[in-house]
Amino acid sequence: MGKILVSACLLGETVHRDSQQRRLVHPQLEQWRRQGRLVPFCPEVAAGLPVQRPGAEIRQRFPILITDRDGEDLTPAYLHGAELALEVAQREQCCCALLQSLSPSCGPTRVYDGQFQQVPVQGSGITAAELMRHGIPLFDETQLRELFAFMQMQDLSAA
Template identity: 50%
Template sequence: MACPETLGGLPTPRPPAETQSRFPILITTDKGDDVTPEFLAGAEATLDIAKKHHVCCALMKSKSPSCGNNEIYDGNFSNTLIRSPGVAANELIRNGIPVFNEHQIDELIKFVEEASFAA
């Protein structure tokens, strides 16, 4: 188990953060502090752990700027969602590791069962 945001050096608890821009990537807190380096470091550390342990898939928190696999908040701190993955989820997906969220437990179980039979 790993939290990309704490792996990147962010405290717990931490202020809300949202992705302001994808290209170039910019993630800020609700106070305007740039936390992009921490989010990127956490994404890289998460991918390193996943590769080291040969994980088949990941269960991550929906809507998180790190972990959201389908959607994240739009960057305006208005509770508006957009279709885009978080930075850590995106790194895993780009490297062939499927990412599920807490609302996709049934799909995750099915994936793991099918992967077990294929092995």
């Protein structure tokens, strides 16, 4: 039975930068939690950033630059968090990841534009990009149906 790396905030852990709950509630997720198939992880907190922290955005892609609104360069912490997330996903043999959308770490397909105006653009957060680079399929909280179908196929192929 495959495991899923999950943004810890989506499982109700108080790790989001504003300390607010982001918990996804769904019977299938609860079943997987009881089965020990969910692997909660927050790249920012794992890299040493505090829970109460200013928002950050990807300011430029090449070379990568992630800053907070005041311009503080947070790139090293975000890169370290991405490396740690990959290590955990590989160690736990996660077959995919369920990540928080729009996050400069976890956003699988959309992030904010780097201007701190909350304008979403196509692109991936640094952790999402690292997981994708290593072949780990990604889903966000708007893609639960797709995640459930993917996991059903995983479970069928493992049986």
